[in-house]
Amino acid sequence: MVNSVNKRGEKILIGPRLRRLRTSLGLTQTRMAEDLGISGSYLNLMERNQRAVSAKVLLRLSETYDINLSALTSGTDQQLVGELFEALRDPALGRDRVPKSEVEDVVGASPATARALVNLHQRYTELSRRLVREEGADEAASALQGTVPATDLVRDVLQRARNYFDPLDRAAEDLHTELELRRTEPLTALIARMKDHHNTVVRILPNDVMVDMLRYYDRHSGRLNLSELLPASSRRFQIAFQIGMLEQRSVIDTIVERADLPTIDAKRLLRTTLANYFAAALLMPYGPFLKAAEALRYDIDALAHRFGSSAEQVAHRLTTLSRPEARGVPMFFVRIDIAGNLSKRFSQGRFVFPRFGGVCPRWAIHEAFASPDKPLVQSVEMPDGETYLTVARRVTRSGGTSSAPSQSFAIGLGCDMTHAKRLVYSDWLSGNPMPIGPNCYLCEREACPQRAHPPLGRALAHDERARGLSQFAFAPDH
Template identity: 75%
Template sequence: MAKTEKLLIGPRLRRLRTQLGLTQTRMAEDLGISGSYLNLMERNQRAMSAKVLLKLSETYEIDLSDLTSGTDRQLVGELFSALRDPALGKERVPKSEVEDVVGASPATARALVNLHQRHTELSRRMLRDEGADEAASTLRDSVPATDLIQDVLYRARNYFDPLDRAAEALNDRMNLRRGEPMADLRARLRSHKILVRVLPYDLLPNMLRYFDRHSGRLNLSELLPDASRRFQVAARLALLEEGDMIDRIVADAKLPNRDAERLLRTTLANYFAAALLMPYGAFLKAAEDLRYDMDALAHRFGTSAEQVAHRLTTLNRSGARGVPLFFVRLDIAGNLSKRFSQGRFVFPRFGGLCPRWAIHEAFASPDRPIVQCVEMPAPKGEKGDRYLTIARRVTRAGGTSSEPAQSFVIGLGCDMSHASRLVYSDWLTGGLSGAPMPIGPNCYLCDRDACPQRAHPPLGRDAIHDDRARGLGQFAIGKEG
């Protein structure tokens, strides 16, 4: 932070205090300052000093970037995307104003994002069914369950402390990593009067797992590799041993429909399974020792690379946090089937990903991860946020000669300030100081006018077709409408 820069973060400071349930007097005592000084900081009448900022971070175990980065970047990206909807007209709200709104009133910003989502779904339903009355009555149930679950994970920072600690405790009781994991998992499931059977794939057509409640059998397809079989058994144990805890988390989420509740329940069971097979303390230590090498961690814990990637995004325990990583999974057509944003990197809710991001190249390079430094757009004169990204192809369990297994690419990434902690930073051409690849969220939301790979103009901008010249890109972008 430059010496001349004043840190005015009053609304965020007040919001943090409220979230912690503290009075101004109590927080002032914790920080060793006067109540009047804290009051002035919350009203942006005094800047926060570096000493107070560090004390705040140490006392309440928060990331300095959460306070100093300006705003909630995930929410900024979502609101910015919503405000570019053509249905709102051609007038575009500058990103700086969006950041001001989020910084001053995040609850209002979230309400606007939710309103836009519901408007979008209502419009789709009306176009499809031509039934406005029915659409209005079912509006609350129309938001896709996957989007609702992504919001739950984001609010929890993809970490559920009671569930994670319960899984870690169960791992200790079972001595799971000291013996044969699958044998121990089967024995634990037998204590619940459930048997595990591995069946020929033709007896489980189009299925990799089927739980028969009546016979008390968990049927697994022979197409599942060992790591996936262990994971399926662990997920069933989650519902049997911690079903009440999972139900409480689902109830607290206050989801609007049964589909979303069922999906969240499955998501939490999978979370428990990963935490059971990769217990927090041991996994975090191994991740740091092995510099977040996905393959090395998969071998050490008997899991798949994708399971490791998911687990790495959950290392958010207070006082024992790992590198803040974001995660995405997409198919060869560019469809996003999973995403988790952390820090400042924001995934768009529609429109695919930037074609300049090397994540797409991983489909053609199955044997080696694709490592890249990328830079997001920024206002003129400022440097954009930079990230180390890792992409690799993975194959879903299953697959025969007649029905090949489906392939995906998973991507992990972190802010460049954390890059040296990852082994993949050693693979960067030019090292950590090398020139980054300029990318954007996607073509709908990116302001890089001269991009040679732009597929279409940004929302709310016109393309200029000039018969006198042709640039490298497909479009010349007009001024804001």
């Protein structure tokens, strides 16, 4: 016997499916009501989910139209619900979130429409990836300005400026000279600057006081609190950052205003990025740093010792040497976590990091987590035939304890092979360059055994007779 409730004791409401059945049969409400022996008003209420379908009506539907009852009474397609729910959480749709209950209503009422929306979102995502295939393309930035995350918007600003901001760099160099940081202990001089010019005391506080924080500036009480977990290089950097926020705010705000970013989040992130830039330039002033970099052949560790900075701070600074009258080696930079997520990137020349996906698995940067004590030097060749010298190494964030270890990242730094001889790492090269690509979405190396995805826009062509090195085969382009 057919029950008018489902297994969970809920009344069976099948209005949208009942309406689709009627329209697919080409029937009016009056005609179907006559076939089922019910009133037209009752059928209308059932189609609008204002009345549950009875067991008697279900049996009559099955007998009259020769249909399987499960086609009418089965539950909502939960996989489709999940896909649509994920699509509707895309930041491109704004801050409003569609509750899952409403998504279930849409799928239940019109699964074809729901599937069309999911397919539309998938096509939108693919189009977005194609638009940003060439890093920094103005057309792509304009088309996606409302959807690109704040981090990507700020990266675009850095790319357009070649990661060099002359007013901040020269102001930092002047302050470095004024504070005589080459002759005095930088930490002492920076603490004195905060006290004398900003009436602010720098305090080093215990970890259990600075819970989940490494720096906190309290303007009203005149205190800059730093966590004891910060090493000396990071303490200097955090104080220099705060000096930048206080003394260069008008310069920073001018750069932010000219960037014309579309969101508050992006403006705040750029402001913080520029203060970090100033801090690095204060501790590693352009002229002396470039001179040392050339003399030491861009040895990251040697530069870190000379300027009392971390390896990651030095690597960042090496990407900023773009002063027109005194340029350093053009360097690109990337940082990934152990899962391959790309958290920082700066492209240079033809070496372009894509917005979507990770970096090529054949690049040695992934091996840095297993070789923490030495840099990994590698020459690589991109699909366009250009070759590059790259060096990768693991770095560890400040703030770790035995119970809560620090985050580890791998950073990669590199340059065009035409500049390789100026870097000490070129002495370590041997063998032929490793063929790599931007990432699997954009790489056209079809036979790569490490490929995880087919390239965007390429159709698969499976050959049942053979199995190649790659798990993917592609139809030829036309």
